[in-house]
Amino acid sequence: MNTKEFQNPKLIKKIVDRLKRNKRQISLMEVCGSHTMAIGKWGIRDLLPDNIKLISGPGCPVCVTPMSIIDASIDLKDVTIAIFGDLMRVPGEKGTLELARAKGLDVRIVYSPIDALKLAQEKETVFVGIGFETTIPGIAYTIREAYEKNIKNYSVLTSLKIVPPALELLASADDINLNGFILPGHVSVVTGANAYNFLPEKYNIGGIVTGFEPADILVSVDRLLQQVEKNEPKIENEYSRIVTPDGNKHAQKIMKEILEIDDGIWRGIGKIPKSELKIRKKYSDYDAAKKYNINIEYKEDKSGCQCGDVLKGNIIPPQCHLFEKVCTPSNPIGPCMVSSEGSCAAYYKYERKQ
Amino acid sequence: MCLAIPSKIVSINGKKGIVDMGGIKKEVGLDFIPEAKIGNWILLHTGFGLEIISEKDALETIEAINEAYHVMPDEY
Secondary structure, three states: OOOHHHHOHHHHHHHHHHHHOOOOOEEEEEOOHHHHHHHHHOOHHHHOOOOEEEEEOOOOHHHHOOHHHHHHHHHOOOOEEEEOHHHOOOOEOOEOHHHHHHOOOOEEEOOOHHHHHHHOOOOOEEEEEEEOOOOHHHHHHHHHHHHHOOOOOEEEEEEEEOHHHHHHHHHHOOOOOOOEEEEOHHHHHHHOHHHHOHHHHHHOOEEEEOOOOHHHHHHHHHHHHHHHHHOOOOEEEOOOOOOOOOOOHHHHHHHHHHEEEEEEEEOOOEEEEEEEEEEOHHHHHHEHHHHOOOOOOOOOOOOOOOHHHHHOOOOOHHHOOOEOOOEEOOEOOOHHHHOOOOHHHHHHHHOOOO | OOOOEEEEEEEEEOOEEEEEEOOEEEEEEOOOOOOOOOOOEEEEEOOEEEEEOOHHHHHHHHHHHHHHOOOOOOOO
């Protein structure tokens, strides 16, 4: 599919010209790592006038995965540990899985949860299943497959976060003044755009589901600006070429079948009520936390890393005293610098001022 | 991590499909998009098709945007 038209420089200029006519101070938050990357890659912040601020929120699943998950994985013995590649260099208190692998731990990177399930044919396998709504259905699928095919040596150590409760936390926070949300594109494929209707209804704040091309993002900023000017907060869907109002029912069904809502621990943020999906009792044989008696708890980051403040939009990455000085993509101190979709990594790659 | 890639379905066998990702063929799960057909563009994430991409909606979106910002069809 050709998306070049969403990159048309003449269109971009006309949108930016319109945005520059506005003098209102406005802060918008994106909550999707791919948007964070796209905003950096297309130089969107440099195109916008100073009165329009784009803030990155907790949009990177790797960044919010609790340290306990990393540490518990490192402690597992005599099993294959399957992970998504992004997790490899994320530090816990006990170091990284990359270092643990160098010391002999059997850590394998997989592209798909199905690949993790296949590894269980060879050896007892624990899949470190992390992700938002985009990734969760595929992980749930492997649990159902293992259950139905009676595959006993597969389990999942879960950190499965759902986005709307995090938005609720941010929308209700007294210390964060947001005028609107740029809502995630691919999470919304599963949830549907209607999943965010509570934002205008309960918190008087609007949002727009949007794509990843420069025109997508700039048009969304303009529409949110119009919402603020008219004081008509609502949920809009600019990404209707992929996102529907109600989302993917098949994906939602398997999530509900295998998983249930619980409180969740978000790295750098703490406990967010009803923000995590855990494996239902029926499938508890496939829950690595139960199988290996793992307790997931919140741990304060003692490295001085301020990822938590970055994730909540309290600071931008260059305001962290570690950024660029000691924390770089080749020597990441915190998770936001590890994942390519982390705010700090995106800032480092695209927005450092020389 | 939620990055999903548009891919075209080139064959289907039950709930599995083969997609062409820029010349690379890969088996994917179609469990969440059972209505998918050969030739459809789908959004692919971690080995699963998540949605069928609507080319018609894409064209309508860009047309509406161009109209809103007074961009003429020849301004490319």
